[in-house]
Amino acid sequence: GAGVSQSPSNKVTEKGKDVELRCDPISGHTALYWYRQSLGQGLEFLIYFQGNSAPDKSGLPSDRFSAERTGGSVSTLTIQRTQQEDSAVYLCASSFQLGGQETQYFGPGTRLLVL
Template sequence: GAGVSQSPSNKVTEKGKDVELRCDPISGHTALYWYRQSLGQGLEFLIYFQGNSAPDKSGLPSDRFSAERTGGSVSTLTIQRTQQEDSAVYLCASSFTGYRDNEQFFGPGTRLTVL
């Protein structure tokens, strides 16, 4: 079946511009997560959605970062006034909350480069 999809796969932007990253979770998965991965920083949690609400947004690094989820499906991560330190691979994951575990399935990621 279809996995988690993300778009765009690559995004190059200039410092100060806003960007939007999109995530389509696996159909039926109610939980959605955003992480980012940068060299030397490992995997960093950003925010998690259960349905359309975000019980945990503790990982958002600044108020320039925001995310929303609509219809319990697609999510958009928005970064305003991008900075060079925002350059990273942004990974989206989803999971089905009816199981015993919290196995998360990851999308291919969006590589963001801020010049």
């Protein structure tokens, strides 16, 4: 079946502009995660959604970052007033099981470059 999809694949923006990154999880997966992969910080957790529950935003690096998940499926990560340090690969993952023996499946990522 179809895996996790993300769009756009690549995004180049100017400092100070807002960007939106989209994630389509695997059909039927209830949990959705965003991670960021950057040269200096490696792979780091950003935010978690489970169904229609309130997300865990504990990994978001600043209040310029926000995310939403509509209808328990598609998620959008928004970065406002982008900074050069926001340049990274943003990875989305989804999973079916809650906690315990849960396997996260990743999308191809969105490569963001802030000039």
